Amino acid sequence: MAQIDPDAFNPFFSMVSVRDDLSDAEHNAILAAAGASRRFAAGKDIVTQGDRPGFSTLVVKGMTARYSTVEDGGRQITGLHIAGDFVDLHSFPLQLMDHSVTAITPCEVVTFPHQQLMHITENYPHLTRVLWLLTLLDGAIHRQWMVTKGRLTADEQMAHLFCEQFVRAQMAGLANAQSYPFPLTQAQFGDALGLSIVHTNRTLQRLRRTGALEWEDGVVEIFDWPQLRELGQFDPTYLHLEKLRR
Amino acid sequence: MIYFFDVRDGDDLSHDDTGIDLPDPAAARLQATLALTEMARDDLPSNGDERKLSIHVRTAEGPQFDVSLDYELQVTSGQNPDQD
Numbered sequence: 001m002a003q004i005d006p007d008a009f010n011p012f013f014s015m016v017s018v019r020d021d022l023s024d025a026e027h028n029a030i031l032a033a034a035g036a037s038r039r040f041a042a043g044k045d046i047v048t049q050g051d052r053p054g055f056s057t058l059v060v061k062g063m064t065a066r067y068s069t070v071e072d073g074g075r076q077i078t079g080l081h082i083a084g085d086f087v088d089l090h091s092f093p094l095q096l097m098d099h100s101v102t103a104i105t106p107c108e109v110v111t112f113p114h115q116q117l118m119h120i121t122e123n124y125p126h127l128t129r130v131l132w133l134l135t136l137l138d139g140a141i142h143r144q145w146m147v148t149k150g151r152l153t154a155d156e157q158m159a160h161l162f163c164e165q166f167v168r169a170q171m172a173g174l175a176n177a178q179s180y181p182f183p184l185t186q187a188q189f190g191d192a193l194g195l196s197i198v199h200t201n202r203t204l205q206r207l208r209r210t211g212a213l214e215w216e217d218g219v220v221e222i223f224d225w226p227q228l229r230e231l232g233q234f235d236p237t238y239l240h241l242e243k244l245r246r
Numbered sequence: 247m248i249y250f251f252d253v254r255d256g257d258d259l260s261h262d263d264t265g266i267d268l269p270d271p272a273a274a275r276l277q278a279t280l281a282l283t284e285m286a287r288d289d290l291p292s293n294g295d296e297r298k299l300s301i302h303v304r305t306a307e308g309p310q311f312d313v314s315l316d317y318e319l320q321v322t323s324g325q326n327p328d329q330d
């Protein structure tokens with residue numbers, strides 16, 4: 001196994017510990033399943049649609065985005081991942097990637113060979129359910145994005161996304177009391193919201209004018225959390241923040 | 247080329263001082279037109295019976311083009327469907 005700083009897994013274990021407790025054996029099984037550490041420059045694809053990667057990828061530093069493209073070159077970001085998130089745990093059972101994953105910032109990732117994940121599923125039933133839970137959380141977030149995209153105004157959808165990213169950064173231990181890293185460009189932000197850059201910028205200006213938050217130099221600072229939650233109709237139920245025996 | 251998009255929604259004018267780097271005028275037109283449709287979706291359902299949305303597009307070289315949408319509710323039954 002390559003030399004990987006064990007602290008690199010802290011965001012992952014932090015995010016899992018919100019939902020369940022892992023035993024020492026399960027903790028070690030994750031560390032033992034890790035393959036290689038890899039770095040990607042911003043803008044590089046980590047996994048490409050049509051690939052059969054043979055491993056799943058955990059982000060340990062930086063931010064990545066799942067995306068799909070359409071014929072006219074338009075791009076929809078369907079998920080954002082921060083340190084502690086697997087970008088494609090589903091590629092273990094699915095094998096064939098039906099979307100790509102790109103590095104939003106310079107990224108450091110750790111690969112988990114599918115063979116090692118197979119070993120976990122055959123030897124650690126509870127840990128297997130926890131990994132299953134992680135893909136279910138991905139699905140829950142996708143559903144919520146459909147709701148916000150389909151039924152909320154751009155102002156509400158944007159406020160909701162800022163709320164979601166704040167809570168997720170907190171869970172991974174990446175947020176301060178009122179701020180968190182959010183290093184997207186305006187074009188990437190528009191691609192995540194499914195909006196033109198013009199409307200994205202205008203909506204952001206309106207949101208800033210409410211005084212609920214500021215977003216500068218890749219950092220979001222929240223001044224009025226209750227107001228931001230109300231603007232985004234944000235209810236974190238879908239993030240399943242309760243600790244249960246899964 | 248940096249394109250600037252000044253958005254007017256009724257009396258509310260938002261001046262764009264950031265701009266967007268786009269490859270050509272066609273890309274600027276696409277951005278402006280998409281933005282109009284998105285503004286319409288957000289703003290028209292809750293904002294009265296008559297509305298004009300427009301975007302003035304300019305570059306450092308000067309004005310380039312305008313796009314606009316007019317919305318009007320015309321009551322034809324004598325009963326206003328507006329719930330407000």
